[in-house]
Amino acid sequence: MFFVDTMETAGLGNRSYLAGGRHSALVVDPPRDIDRVIAAATRRGVRIALVVETHLHNDYVTGGLELARVTGAAYLVPAAAPVSFDRVPVADGDTAPVDEGLTLRAMATPGHTPHHTSYVLEEDSRPVAAFTGGSLLIGSVGRPDLVEPRLTPVLARAQHASAHRLAAELDDAVPVLPTHGFGSFCSSAQADGHTTTIGAERARNDALVKDVDTFVAELLAGLDDVPAYYAHMGPANAAGPDPVDLTPPARADAEQIARRLAAGEWVVDLRSRVAFAEGHVAGSFNFEGEGQLATYLAWLIPWGRPVTLLANTAADVAHAQRELARVGIGRPVAVATGDPRTWVRTTDELRSFRRSDFAGLAAARERGEQPVILDVRRDSERRAAGAVVGSVHIPVHELPKRLHDVPGGEVWVHCAGGMRAAIAASLLDAADREVVAVDDGFAAAEAAGLTIAAPAAGAPDSKTGTAPAAA
Known part of the structure; x- marks a missing residue:
């Protein structure tokens, strides 16, 4: 009898997996802090025999190399991944024993990266789980634009083909166990639910229900900003990350x-x-x-x-x-x-600075005040949900380099829920700006009496930070 344990890394929106049988197990896409993976294996009473990577990750530093070193496990990495350390190179169709009656089979599923590989766990030659990494996700697929801009259209088509390969070769009941899709920006959309199967994805995943041209066009049109630190993750993982240092830092007075x-x-x-x-x-x-x-x-x-x-x-x-x-x-x-x-x-x-909500902002306007309204949501959020008319738009990740684009005067800053507005408010406060943090859900803006419109109908240009005159 096999088991699969899910290890959440909620802050990054990812999952890793420990799977195996009575004596030994494998780990898929381990996080950098490997102590919790080892603890999970200890609770199960199993030896970690295999550590596998579905791809070189762009959104976090892997713990795979160190986990394999510490446990003595074989470290399986796609053969085409450009790494500079010793590993077991994996190609399409390769198999590796996990435990009695359990085998892991590699399946090439390019798209998220050119070398992306999914892994199918088989019990007595019957597929019982598919670890799909950044390929087929819950209701979506992994982004194809994180490797090289010129490859993006090609990889988007490869994502479509890889999803269809998984659906064609695996039964409907096989669980789909992705790494991304739970908040990670490696996903083209966030997970619609917590669990899924090949059959469920066959019925609803755009990669499986839409033709390739429609799928690619919509996928590319919906791609969002890429976190700046992603540029450092791939090289770190290719070089082989150092062991993590979690010793307490020095105290500061x-x-x-x-x-x-x-x-x-x-x-x-x-x-x-x-x-x-x-x-x-x-x-x-x-x-x-x-x-x-x-x-x-x-x-x-x-x-x-x-x-x-x-x-x-x-x-x-x-x-x-x-x-x-x-x-x-x-x-x-x-x-x-x-x-x-x-x-x-x-x-x-x-x-210190003030906090308020959208009702407070509406009340300030009714009193005749004319504060700067700064929207720090991403472009895609602003397009989808609309914007407060007259607001200035600078996504929070652009704000440190664009503080000079924020017009003078008191600034009321908002996002979709309050967290990013607090970050932005602290950046503005540190620059000696008078700021009010709007700690409220954006849905409350219209209910508060603020006029909401699509960006094209009077919202500012997010590239210049200037608002055109309202129609």
């Missing part, structure tokens, strides 16, 4: 925090956006420890810039350090915890 800020380093406050708005170190940035900390911090920070973390507790720091290590942000140079008043030399170095 108020004087050291001030020095690091003066040197242009990043001081990141992990506390809730409510606590940050109420009082924070001037010049620090707010990236909440819960949620998509790694994605957005790695996206915005100049790569390689030293980071100091501020948090309520040491446990909060440890959680954040683990999250950041997964995307190649090294050990923080310093940390401070506890009362924010101990993080500054004088209370004058503590700042």
